[in-house]
Amino acid sequence: xxxxxxxxxxxxxxxxxxxxxxxxxxxxxxxxxxxxxxxxxxxxxxxxxxxxxxxxxxxxxxxxxxxxxxxxxxxxxxxxxxxxxxxxxxxxxxxxxxxxxxxxxxxxxxxxxxxxxxxxxxxxxxxxxxxxxxxxxxxxxxxxxxxxxxxxxxxxxxxxxxxxxxxxxxxxxxxxxxxxxxxxxxxxxxxxxxxxxxxxxxxxxxxxxxxxxxxxxxxxxxxxxxxxxxxxxxxxxxxxxxxxxxxxxxxxxxxxxxxxxxxxxxxxxxxxxxxxxxxxxxxxxxxxxxxxxxxxxxxxxxxxxxxxxxxxxxxxxxxxxxxxxxxxxxxxxxxxxxxxxxxxxxxxxxxxxxxxxxxxxxxxxxxxxxxxxxxxxxxxxxxxxxxxxxxxxxxxxxxxxxxxxxxxxxxxxxxxxxxxxxxxxxxxxxxxxxxxxxxxxxxxxxxxxxxxxxxxxxxxxxxxxxxxxxxxxxxxxxxxxxxxxxxxxxxxxxxxxxxxxxxxxxxxxxxxxxxxxxxxxxxxxxxxxxxxxxxxxxxxxxxxxxxxxxxxxxxxxxxxxxxxxxxxxxxxxxxxxxxxxxxxxxxxxxxxxxxxxxxxxxxxxxxxxxxxxxxxxxxxxxxxxxxxxxxxxxxxxxxxxxxxxxxxxxxxxxxxxxxxxxxxxxxxxxxxxxxxxxxxxxxxxxxxxxxxxxxxxxxxxxxxxxxxxxxxxxxxxxxxxxxxxxxxxxxxxxxxxxxx
Numbered sequence: 001x002x003x004x005x006x007x008x009x010x011x012x013x014x015x016x017x018x019x020x021x022x023x024x025x026x027x028x029x030x031x032x033x034x035x036x037x038x039x040x041x042x043x044x045x046x047x048x049x050x051x052x053x054x055x056x057x058x059x060x061x062x063x064x065x066x067x068x069x070x071x072x073x074x075x076x077x078x079x080x081x082x083x084x085x086x087x088x089x090x091x092x093x094x095x096x097x098x099x100x101x102x103x104x105x106x107x108x109x110x111x112x113x114x115x116x117x118x119x120x121x122x123x124x125x126x127x128x129x130x131x132x133x134x135x136x137x138x139x140x141x142x143x144x145x146x147x148x149x150x151x152x153x154x155x156x157x158x159x160x161x162x163x164x165x166x167x168x169x170x171x172x173x174x175x176x177x178x179x180x181x182x183x184x185x186x187x188x189x190x191x192x193x194x195x196x197x198x199x200x201x202x203x204x205x206x207x208x209x210x211x212x213x214x215x216x217x218x219x220x221x222x223x224x225x226x227x228x229x230x231x232x233x234x235x236x237x238x239x240x241x242x243x244x245x246x247x248x249x250x251x252x253x254x255x256x257x258x259x260x261x262x263x264x265x266x267x268x269x270x271x272x273x274x275x276x277x278x279x280x281x282x283x284x285x286x287x288x289x290x291x292x293x294x295x296x297x298x299x300x301x302x303x304x305x306x307x308x309x310x311x312x313x314x315x316x317x318x319x320x321x322x323x324x325x326x327x328x329x330x331x332x333x334x335x336x337x338x339x340x341x342x343x344x345x346x347x348x349x350x351x352x353x354x355x356x357x358x359x360x361x362x363x364x365x366x367x368x369x370x371x372x373x374x375x376x377x378x379x380x381x382x383x384x385x386x387x388x389x390x391x392x393x394x395x396x397x398x399x400x401x402x403x404x405x406x407x408x409x410x411x412x413x414x415x416x417x418x419x420x421x422x423x424x425x426x427x428x429x430x431x432x433x434x435x436x437x438x439x440x441x442x443x444x445x446x447x448x449x450x451x452x453x454x455x456x457x458x459x460x461x462x463x464x465x466x467x468x469x470x471x472x473x474x475x476x477x478x479x480x481x482x483x484x485x486x487x488x489x490x491x492x493x494x495x496x497x498x499x500x501x502x503x504x505x506x507x508x509x510x511x512x513x514x515x516x517x518x519x520x521x522x523x524x525x526x527x528x529x530x531x532x533x534x535x536x537x538x539x540x541x542x543x544x545x546x547x548x549x550x551x552x553x554x555x556x557x558x559x560x561x562x563x564x565x566x567x568x569x570x571x572x573x574x575x576x577x578x579x580x581x582x583x584x585x586x587x588x589x590x591x592x593x594x595x596x597x598x599x600x601x602x603x604x605x606x607x608x609x610x611x612x613x614x615x616x617x618x619x620x621x622x623x624x625x626x627x628x629x630x631x632x633x634x635x636x637x638x639x640x641x642x643x644x645x646x647x648x649x650x651x652x653x654x655x656x657x658x659x660x661x662x663x664x665x666x667x668x669x670x671x672x673x674x675x676x677x678x679x680x681x682x683x684x685x686x687x688x689x690x691x692x693x694x695x696x697x698x699x700x701x702x703x704x705x706x707x708x709x710x711x712x713x714x715x716x717x718x719x720x721x722x723x724x725x726x727x728x729x730x731x732x733x734x735x736x737x738x739x740x
Contacts, residue, residue, distance in 0.1 A: 043143045046158040052140055053165045056172050057233060059133045060084050060299045060616075061306050068307040068609065074128055083310025084133065085299055085614060085683075087126040091183060091721070092683040096695070097343045097702035098676065101318070102336055102585045112582060113707035114714050118722035118740045127184060127724050130176045134190065137173035141166055142192040167220045171235040174216045175243060181209045181254055182687055185720045185737055188727070200731045207255045210247070217244050227273040232290055232298075233613075238273050239297040241266045242617040249625050253691055260634025267626040268636065270296065275619045277652055281567055284618065285594045287330065287604040287611040296617040303596070303606030312612045315681060316594045321585040323574040330596030332607040339588030340570070340680075342577050343702040347676050348568035351577075367396035367553065369404070370457060374417025376410045376447070381492060390423035395457055396552040402459040407469070407550040409452045409495055416444040419457055419464070429462065438462040452490060452550070454518060469518060471497045471548055475508030477538040485514050488548060493572075497548040500562050507535035510548055510557065520548075520555060529555040543656070563658020565650075567677050569593045579703050593681055620649050620678050628671045639663060646671075649678055668692065690719050715739065 042048050063083035064072045074082055093099040094111035101112060110116040116123055142148075144166040149159055180187045189204035189212075204212070217240050224230075227238040247254075248263035278284050278294040289295065301312045308314075313331075320326060320334025342351060373392040377383045383391035395404035408417075419438065421427040430442030438457070447453055449468055457464045472485030478501060480486050488497040488510075510529070511519035521533025536559070538544075545562040549555065571590040579587040596610035597603055604611040627642035643666050650659040661670070672692045676685065689695035696719050701711030717739030728734045 039139070039143060043148070044152060046152075046154045046162065049144070049158075049162045049165055053168060056133075056136055056140060056169055057300075058306070059136055059172075061301065061311055062308045063129075063310060068309050073132055074125070082125050082129065083308050083314070084129045085312075086308075086310030086314045087122065087129050088179065089315065089681075089683045090122055091126050092686045093681065095718070096685040096689055097341045097700075097705075098680050098685045099338050100341060100579060100582050100588055100704065101338050102321075102583050104583055109582075112704060114705060114718050115707060116718075116722070118725040118728065118736060120722075123721050124724035124726065126721075127180075127727070130180050130183075131188065133176045134173055134180075137169045137176070138190060138192050138194075139196075140169045141173070142196075144169075145192075164224070167223045168235050170216055170220050171224070171240055171243070174213050177209060177213050178243060178247060181206055181213065182250065183721045184723060186735070187723065188731065188734065200733045203734050210251065210255045213247060214244070217247070227270075227275070227296075233300045235297060238270055238275070239617060241269045241273075242296050242622060245270070245622065245625050249629060250687065250691055258632070258634075260629040260632045261636055262634075263629040264626060264634045264636040267622050267629065270619070270622045271626070275622075277619060277648060279652065280599070281652055282569065282593065282595075283599045284615060285612060286599050287596050287602075288598040288600075289613050289615065291599075292615075292618075294619045295613070295615040296619065296622075297615075299614040299616055301610055301613050303604050303609040303611045307609045311610075312594060312596075312614050313610045315614075316596055316610055316612070319591050319594070319681075322571070322590060324571050324590060324592075328595070328597075329592075330603040330607065331610065336585040339575070339579070339585065339590050341579060341588065341703040344676065344680065345568075345570065345577065345589055347673050348565050348570075367398050368400055368402075369394040369396050369552070370459075371420045371423055372406075372408055372417050372455070373420060374415060374444070376412065376415035376417060379411040380409050380415075381411070381495075389420045389425060392420075392423075394552055395419075395455060398553040404457040404459070405455065406552040407452050407454055409490075409492060410447040410450055411492060413448065413450050415447045415450070417447065418442075418444055431464070436463055436465065438464055452495075454512070467512075467518070469512040471510055471512050471550075472514065473499060473501060473508050473546060474511050474519075475506060475535060477503045477506035477508045485511060488546070495549075495551060497550065498545065500543060500545050500564075502542070503538045503544050504541045505538060507537050509533070509535055520557075522557070527556050527558070529557060561658065563654045563656055565653050565659060565677065566655060567593075567653045567680075580709075582704055591681060615682065621675075621684070623649055624671060624675050624678065627666065628668065631666070631668050631671065639666070642666065646674065649674070653677070695719055 042052065061084070072082060090108070090111055094101060095114050101108065106122065107116070107120050108122055110120050111122065144162055149162065154162065185206045186203055187209065188201035189209065190201045194201070221237055221240045221244070224240060225236040227236050230236045245263050245266040248259040248266065251257050251259035275296060276293045278292045283289060284292055284294060290298070299311065300306065316329055317331055317333070317335045318337035319339070320329055320331065321336030324334060326333050345351065371389045371392045371394050373387050373389040375386045377386045377388060377392055382393055385391070393406065393408050395406035397404045419429045427440070429438040429440055431437065431445050432439050432442045445466070447466060451468045451470070453466045454469050455464065455466045471488045473488065474480065474482060474485050476482060478486045486499060486501055488499040490497050509519050509521045519532060520529040522528065522536050523530050523533045525537070543562045545560045547558045549557065569592040571592050574586055575589050576587050577589065581587050594612060596607070596612055623645035626637055627646050630637040630639055630642040643661070643663055646666060647660045650661065651657055653659060672688060672694065675688050686695060689700070694700040696714045696716045698713030703709065703711060705711035706714050720737055722737050722740035723734060728736050
């Protein structure tokens with residue numbers, strides 16, 4: 001069972017006074033109602049301090065006092081939309097190549113189209129959520145000074161604990177100020193030194209805010225618990241070190257100064273703190289990920305105790321729709337919202353191969369052919385219309401002797417078809433008596449079951465056969481030896497049979513239907529197959545990807561040592577690669593990375609809300625930060641170590657060393673793509689693209705960037721979000737960000 005600080009928050013239900021607003025009423029008043037709880041009442045009892053601290057942590061996870069709805073901390077947006085992590089995810093993912101969303105709520109689409117203004121309600125919500133969190137932390141820090149604790153007579157173990165809580169609150173405040181500097185730049189600035197009451201906060205420059213965040217973190221880094229010595233979910237020294245590393249890595253963006261050596265210094269502290277990579281990548285995103293030794297600082301979720309329509313509940317449910325099965329994800333249903341662009345898919349897969357797989361199969365160039373039009377063509381992926389000879393699959397006569405053969409896929413039972421001599425209906429054949437004999441203009445032929453059929457036509461005597469085939473491997477190199485076939489899987493989109501199999505030294509063949517009537521081998525070891533051909537030799541044992549290409553002769557195959565990036569967790573059934581409409585869920589591949597099930601396959605504690613924690617900081621990110629800082633010229637690290645860290649990540653992803661890279665491959669462009677592959681949907685992408693100069697401008701385009709299907713160049717002003725117009729109007733001390 002998880003030990004969570006949030007459990008205390010749920011139990012205590014404290015009232016915490018808020019001390020931040022650009023136009024705020026005096027909070028330092030005496031309540032008229034004797035039943036009202038004031039901050040004085042709360043802080044008089046030392047048992048309450050941990051409950052208030054829990055509220056500060058919970059500010060990242062929930063959006064109100066009850067959850068999932070009913071008592072929002074902030075007015076305006078719906079409580080689910082307004083939750084901190086969900087707002088942060090929108091701001092970091094939706095304007096990038098990693099996410100599109102099918103919803104058109106309010107001005108949410110402005111994120112997607114990268115065309116927002118200072119009146120965008122979702123940007124405003126992110127801004128106010130950040131500063132509400134800062135207000136809560138300021139108040140706690142204000143109420144835990146040595147003078148306040150002396151006044152209340154708090155000492156001993158209580159005092160020691162509260163002094164530690166105060167350092168954690170300062171970390172949480174620095175975290176939110178980091179979000180502020182990253183997203184909004186020059187912002188209002190308030191600390192515990194500002195008295196509670198009505199006033200207009202001054203605006204701090206990005207450079208001065210950078211210095212403040214840095215000084216706060218440096219001051220508390222040695223005063224927090226050592227890594228792994230605190231309750232799960234609470235900040236410790238490693239959390240501080242990671243935030244410092246991130247601050248330094250982005251210093252060139254924030255203050256136009258390079259601090260890559262400082263980044264490496266703090267990465268090294270984390271790397272020596274006892275963390276280790278989770279052996280299975282997906283276990284980081286499952287309902288028992290609190291057991292992982294890779295996670296440095298999480299935002300905790302709990303299906304029963306921390307109910308929110310934001311957080312990881314949002315990430316899982318918004319990404320679930322179409323033909324996806326909610327039970328696989330441990331939830332009661334999906335919201336049909338988020339998918340990824342084809343450019344992001346291209347970080348893992350060859351886009352040209354994926355595109356070509358959707359092109360109708362063409363006729364053989366060297367052999368005479370006949371055509372096989374029918375009512376199956378569209379459903380089976382051959383053409384945009386049915387009964388069209390000019391776009392239908394063909395059968396070929398390899399020996400030019402009027403014996404035609406080919407393999408054709410029928411997606412549905414009882415599919416109808418005919419044969420034509422050319423790409424038209426001038427001469428066609430059917431079977432009037434369903435007896436295997438063809439007649440000119442005869443009745444439609446029928447494939448009784450869905451599947452791939454081996455079809456032979458003899459126009460010398462007008463006979464034909466159609467045999468449904470399922471293919472497998474057979475041979476002493478295969479797991480089943482010569483006794484049992486190893487089944488292959490058929491991909492209806494590519495019309496390719498494939499299997500990933502552990503092969504030993506020996507040989508194999510392809511055979512259909514677990515019988516020897518139809519089998520293929522390779523007589524000349526040239527990649528071209530013949531019926532009853534020679535065995536295919538395997539010289540080196542290992543894991544192989546074997547693919548069988550059947551349509552019209554010549555039939556071919558491929559055998560490749562197999563390494564696959566296991567982080568490519570896409571749901572493609574019923575989903576298109578291209579996104580013709582952002583607002584249609586089935587446009588774009590869906591993502592299967594996050595689930596509310598455990599690593600042993602058990603469902604989470606609830607199906608309406610999830611247990612899966614959000615790993616805000618984790619070790620693989622630190623490995624990649626180290627490598628990037630080294631490549632950018634930082635001191636204190638070296639290229640060989642950087643390469644080793646990157647390959648550790650890739651070895652986990654591939655399950656072997658097949659995905660490992662060389663020193664020549666380790667470039668900044670590679671790091672940017674590897675960060676996408678490793679950290680997608682973890683609210684990192686916008687910051688990464690800006691740091692690499694790929695967010696605005698036209699150097700890197702993706703689908704619907706700038707509201708154009710193929711993407712367009714974007715003004716550099718969008719590298720930073722505007723301060724909400726309502727705050728600029730309310731506070732005369734604020735100057736709007738340039739361009740808004």
